[in-house]
Amino acid sequence: MGRAHVSTDRSVAGRYRLIEVARRETNRVRWYADDPGTGRPCLVTQTGLPRDAGVAPSRVLRATESVxxxxxxxxxxxxxxxxxxxFLWTVHAWIDGTSLDEVLAGEGPFTRARAARVALELLDVLDAAHAEAVTHGELSPGQVFLREGAPVVVTGYGLAGATSVPRLTAPSYASPEQARNERIGPAADLWALGAILYTMLEGRPPFRDRGRPEATLKGVDRLPLRTPLRAGPLTQVVQGLLRKDPRERPARQAVREALTRALREDDGTTATALPGTVRYAGREWGRRATLIGTTLAVVTVAAAVLAATRGLPGGEGDPASDAPPAAASVPAAPVPAAPGATPDDGPKTPAPSPSPTDDADGLPPGYHAYHAPEGFSVALxxxxxxLDTSPGADGAYRVVFGADGDPRTLAVTYSERVGADAVAVWRDDVEPLLERSGDGYDRIGGIRATTYQGREAADMEWSADAGGDRVRTFGRGLLLGGGRGFSLRWTTPAADWSQPASREALRTVLRTFRPAPD
Structure with a gap:
């Protein structure tokens, strides 16, 4: 997830002043914060809770202290x-480091040696906890902090089992037994370790986030693992850790030996500290600490400055790396600005042409204009x-919108590596992946060139299986020039495609979507 520069005067527990959103991911937001009582900066993690969860915050404190x-x-x-x-609000003392997901978003895949080193440090933490029968259960790149010249730091202990849901955060890193809401143990943490190792090596998680936790969990449980391409001698241990049956996963000692061998076989880079963004991020986080730890008057000024920057791009990435590719409720694409089909029932019905709108003017009742800091606006x-933001390389990103209890989703994707032919993007880049996804992909009608907001575009429509249900997706790809482009993907249950509310929502999205001016 990318950093969202959103300032606020809100306080938690009447004490901790939230300054700026540091990181967003599924069901979790991390804030830079200030504790006026001590004058020290801190990190506050906001975790969404299911209705009537009955979480005891003291459980988090006890579990963390124990480990x-x-x-x-x-x-x-x-x-x-x-x-x-x-929400569950967890307040951490300041961590002089950068979360692993943020480092990956900025740098891309790690070398094998670097990935093995981080995995070994994580294994040390898991070994200590498992020896006392303590399972993390929520491990993901967002819970792991890298520090320059020091071992990793782990957050998130005490969340597992705190509610009736199988996993509170980062469902794409849940183990299959968690996805089935079964009792979990240390093997679930080993699965998460394997998923993190896979992500460090491949630059994407082994199972993509499908926008809705229940759909993501079904994918983790049922879909086959895509073979890692960059793991080299670590391939066997990665695949072993990601076996669906927890009884078939390798023992911790076997994992440790495989990771250690990868370090020994490296060409000498293993003796150095974690490079690149970790050092840069340390300076950045140090700057944040100085900013947040000053007087309240200065904090107020800083918040105003941060508010002025909220229109800057978030630097997030390409969802092409989702695995396996599928036309689910949040479909993946190798090139974001892919084209799409018509919003009407029949494939031959012309797509609605956009009419000018000024934010909320002329919107249906209840709709609201959303201005994304990445550089676009749309009425929702x-x-x-x-709901989610997926980062990628070269400034690409995907933002997914939806609502709790609403099976419909809108995915807005941006890329700076789009071909010059909008129809060809759908035909040559996207459709082959959808056909190989195993999700029962079936195109509806042809791929058609169109003009959208005076620019070249193309539409495609298809149906597919997602989480046991049949869904229908309309996609429109818009070329901005210079290799840049957006795609809009509107997905609904196939049975609801013709519902007036869904038709109206799609028309409104197409009418109001606007890229930010160059």
Missing amino acids: ARLCPGRIATVVDAVEESG PGGWKR
């Missing part, structure tokens, strides 16, 4: 935890919000 005693200096210090407004149905 911290077993693995000193490797577990982030939790100074407070409260349940407020349907009432109750809809940003």
Whole structure:
């Protein structure tokens, strides 16, 4: 997920002042914050809770303290935890490092040696916790912080089993047994370790986030693993850790030996500290600490400055790396600005041409205009919000919108590596992946060139299986020139395609979508 520069004067527990969103991911937001009581900066993690969850914040504190005693200096210090407004708010002492997901978003895949080193440090933490029968259960790149010249720091202990849902955060890193809502143990953490190792090597998770936790979990449980291409001698251990049956996953000692061999066989880079973004990020986080730890007057000024920057791009990436590619509720594409089909029932019905609109002017009742910091705006149905953001290389990103209890989704994808023929993008790049996805892909009608907002575009429509249901997707790809482009993908249950509300929503999206001016 990309950093969202959103300032706020909001406080948590009447004490911790939220300054800026540091990171967003599925069901979790991390904030830079300030503790006026101590004058020190801190990190506050906001985790969404299911209705009537009944989470005891003291559980998080006890679990973290227990593991911290077993693995000193490797577990982030939790100074407070409260349940407020349907969220669990966990307050961490400042961590002088950068989350692994942020490093990957900025740098892309790691070398094998670097990935093996991080995995070994994670394994040390898991070994200490598992020796006392403590399972993490929520491990993901967002829970792992890299530090220059020091071992990783892990957050998130105490969340597993705190509610009735199988996993609270990062469902694409859940183990299959979690996806089936079965009792979990250390093997679930080994699966997560394998998924993190896969992500470090391949630059994408082994199972993509499909926008809705339940759909993502079904994919983790049922879909086959795409063979890693960059793992080299680590391929066997990665595939072993990601076996669906927890009884078939390798023992920790076998994993440790395989990772250690990868370090020994490296050409000498293993003796160096984690390079690149970690050092840069350390300076950046140090700057944040200085900013947040100043007087409240300065904090107020800083918040105003941050608010002025919220229109800057988030630097997020290409969803092409989702695996396996599928036409699910949040379909993946190798080139984001891919084209799409008509919004009407029949493939031969012309797509609605856009008419000018000025933000909320002329919107259906309940709709609201959304201005994305990445550089686009669109009107969304009432109750809809940003569900997920997938980063990629070269400034590409995908943002998924939807609402709790609403099976429809809108995915907006941007790329700076789009071909010059909008029809060819769908035909040559996207459709072959959809055909190989195993999701019952079936194109509806032909791929048609069109003009959208005075620019070259193309439309394609298809149906597919997603999480046990049949869905229908309309896609429109828009070329901006210079290799840049957007794609809009509107997905609904196939049975609801002709519903007036869905038709109206698609028309409104196409009428109001606007890239930011160059």
